[in-house]
Structure formats: C-alpha cells, structure tokens
Amino acid sequence: MKIDRLIGILSILLQKDKVTCTELAEKFEVSRRTILRDIDSLNIAGIPIVSEAGQGGGISIMNGYKVDRTLLSSEDMQAILSGLQSLDSISGTNRYRQLMEKLSAEESASVYADNDIIIDLSSWDKSLVSDKIELIKKAMEQRRVISFCYYSQNGESTRMIEPYHLVFQWSSWYVWGYCTKRRDYRMFKLTRMTDLCLTEQSCKERDVPEYTCDKLRHTKGEISATVRFDNSLKWRMIDEFGADLIRYDDDGKILLELSWEDAPSFYRYILSFGDNAEIIAPKELRNGFTDLVKKISGKYEM
Numbered sequence: 001m002k003i004d005r006l007i008g009i010l011s012i013l014l015q016k017d018k019v020t021c022t023e024l025a026e027k028f029e030v031s032r033r034t035i036l037r038d039i040d041s042l043n044i045a046g047i048p049i050v051s052e053a054g055q056g057g058g059i060s061i062m063n064g065y066k067v068d069r070t071l072l073s074s075e076d077m078q079a080i081l082s083g084l085q086s087l088d089s090i091s092g093t094n095r096y097r098q099l100m101e102k103l104s105a106e107e108s109a110s111v112y113a114d115n116d117i118i119i120d121l122s123s124w125d126k127s128l129v130s131d132k133i134e135l136i137k138k139a140m141e142q143r144r145v146i147s148f149c150y151y152s153q154n155g156e157s158t159r160m161i162e163p164y165h166l167v168f169q170w171s172s173w174y175v176w177g178y179c180t181k182r183r184d185y186r187m188f189k190l191t192r193m194t195d196l197c198l199t200e201q202s203c204k205e206r207d208v209p210e211y212t213c214d215k216l217r218h219t220k221g222e223i224s225a226t227v228r229f230d231n232s233l234k235w236r237m238i239d240e241f242g243a244d245l246i247r248y249d250d251d252g253k254i255l256l257e258l259s260w261e262d263a264p265s266f267y268r269y270i271l272s273f274g275d276n277a278e279i280i281a282p283k284e285l286r287n288g289f290t291d292l293v294k295k296i297s298g299k300y301e302m
Contacts, residue, residue, distance in 0.1 A: 005030070006038055010047065018058035021051070129173050129190045135198055136175050139163050145180070145201040148193040157181070159188070162203040165211050176211055178203075185209065223263055225285050229254040230276035255280075267292050 005028050012019055012027075024035045039049045039059060048062035139146045140163050147160045163177040172189055179186040185208075228249060229237060237246055237254055247255050260266035267289050270277050279286045 006041060009035070009038055010042065013049070013059070013061050018052075018060040020058045024059070132190045132193060132196050133166060133173065135196060136163050136166055139198050140166075142198075143203045145199045145203060146175075146196060147199055148188075148196040150188055151192045151194070160199070160201075161186070161188070162206070164208055167211070178206060178208075222259075222261060223266060223285065224257065224259045225266065225282065226280040227256050227258055227270065228278045228280050229256065229273065233273060233276050263288055 008028060009024060012024070021032050021035050025032045028035070039051065042049050049059060050062050051057070051059045136146060145160050145162055147158065150157055150159050160180045161175070161177040162180075163175050165176040167174045167176050167187070172191065174187045174189050176185065176187045178184070231252055231254060234246070234254060237256065241256065245256070249255050258266070260269070263285060266285070270279060270289060271292075279289050
C-alpha cells in the first residue's frame with residue numbers, strides 16, 4: 001500500500017542523512033519512478049525532501065527543517081522490533097519481520113542481533129490460536145460477525161459475536177465483543193472455540209464501551225469471598241494478583257478478597273490449591289465448598 005511505503009520512506013530518511021532512489025526502490029520492491037512519485041507526495045504533504053544528482057548524491061530531508069531525527073532512534077526501533085516479533089510468534093508468518101525490515105534503515109541482521117528482548121506469545125500448539133487470530137483480525141477489519149462453538153463450565157453453546165478486540169491476558173488469547181445471544185459484551189477464550197467462521201453478517205453501529213480489565217474480577221464478578229492462603233503460596237499469589245494486593249492475618253497467612261463469575265468455577269479454582277487455601281467468608285460459600293469436598297471424598301470411599 002502507498003501509505004505504508006510513504007511511512008517507510010520517511011522512517012528511513014529520519015534515520016539516515018541520505019539514501020539513493022535505487023536503494024529505496026529495491027527495498028520496497030517498486031520502480032524508481034514510483035519512488036520519485038512518493039517523494040513528490042511527501043513534498044506535497046509539507047515535508048521538504050531534496051534530491052541531489054551525481055556521485056555522492058541521493059535523497060534527504062532539507063537541512064534546517066525542524067524534524068526531530070531521533071523520532072525513530074535505534075532504541076525506538078528495537079522497541080518496535082520486540083513488538084513485531086511478539087506478533088510473529090502467533091501469526092505463523094514472517095509478515096511483521098518483513099515490515100520491520102522495510103521500516104529500518106539498518107541491515108536486518110544487525111537489527112535482530114542487537115535485540116536482547118524476546119517475547120513469545122504463542123501457545124504450546126501455535127495452530128490452536130494462530131488461524132483463529134488471523135480470521136478474527138479479518139472480521140474486525142471488515143466489520144463482520146463471527147460464529148463459533150464455545151465450551152465452558154456451563155456446557156457447549158453456539159455463539160455469534162461482533163468482535164472488537166483481540167486480548168492477550170492471563171497468559172491466554174481472548175476475543176472481546178458483542179454477543180448477540182447474551183445481548184451484552186463478553187470475553188471468549190480462543191482455545192475453547194471450535195468451528196470458527198466468518199459470516200456475511202455485518203456488525204451493527206454501536207457505542208462500544210472501553211475495554212477494561214480488573215485482575216481480581218473474573219468476568220462480571222457475581223460472587224465475592226475472603227480466602228486465606230498458606231504463606232508457601234506467596235509466589236503464586238504475586239504471580240496472579242501482584243504483590244501490592246496481598247495482605248496478611250495475625251498468623252501471617254495470606255488473605256485476599258476475590259470476586260468470581262459463579263460459585264462452581266470459584267470452587268474449582270480453590271481446589272487447585274489443595275489444602276493450602278480456605279474460604280473464610282461468606283458462610284454460604286464456605287458451606288457450599290464443604291459439601292463439594294464431601295461429595296468428592298465420597299467417590300473414593302471403599
């Protein structure tokens with residue numbers, strides 16, 4: 001696309017004092033005439049680009065023009081690179097690396113060699129989410145509804161949503177959008193989706209609310225409880241909720257106020273801690289968890 005190429009040319013000119021038309025043509029895989037037209041477009045946009053013919057000549061931004069040439073410093077380019085690499089880790093392609101090579105005035109090998117930050121957002125099986133991410137991105141670009149079969153603690157259901165955000169949080173990928181079945185905005189985990197497809201139905205015009213995340217709320221947080229954890233699990237509490245949210249009882253045990261979607265999923269979470277977690281309040285959740293533990297124990301009685 002022309003706009004991508006113009007941004008790329010400007011990025012290179014901000015990093016290098018001078019570059020030849022031939023170098024730009026080879027980098028963007030277009031003709032020299034196309035590059036010259038692009039330079040004219042940048043001039044029309046108010047950025048004074050000058051060209052010098054002959055040996056030692058080339059294309060540059062006019063001396064004295066008030067452009068901050070550190071707009072894309074090498075540190076900035078490395079930061080951009082880290083983000084693009086993270087996207088490549090789940091895309092299954094080298095699309096973002098190719099974009100980075102076009103934006104950078106440096107040799108791609110040296111740019112990658114200098115980068116000491118590696119972000120891998122892929123799941124254990126990249127194919128589980130990469131194809132879904134690409135389809136959902138296409139749906140958002142074209143403003144079309146997606147449909148899929150979804151598996152949750154409440155069973156299996158068919159959903160149709162208007163997708164607005166792809167979200168990576170809680171170490172997993174989700175899509176957030178308007179669910180036509182619930183008539184509300186919902187979050188869906190990509191690994192729990194099957195039979196995902198792009199429909200011909202267009203998204204409706206809506207006043208979409210801002211997406212927010214509260215790490216102590218599990219979706220709508222319909223129940224709340226006080227839970228005491230053994231101090232040996234401090235590492236997991238910090239990992240899941242952050243050190244600033246931890247408080248302690250008189251015995252040095254960890255106390256957390258948790259909100260959750262519903263009691264069954266909350267009980268399953270508490271069970272993952274074995275005997276190192278105890279529901280303190282409210283009484284009805286404590287009693288409900290006791291009944292569940294007794295039911296589980298009954299399956300193992302001889």
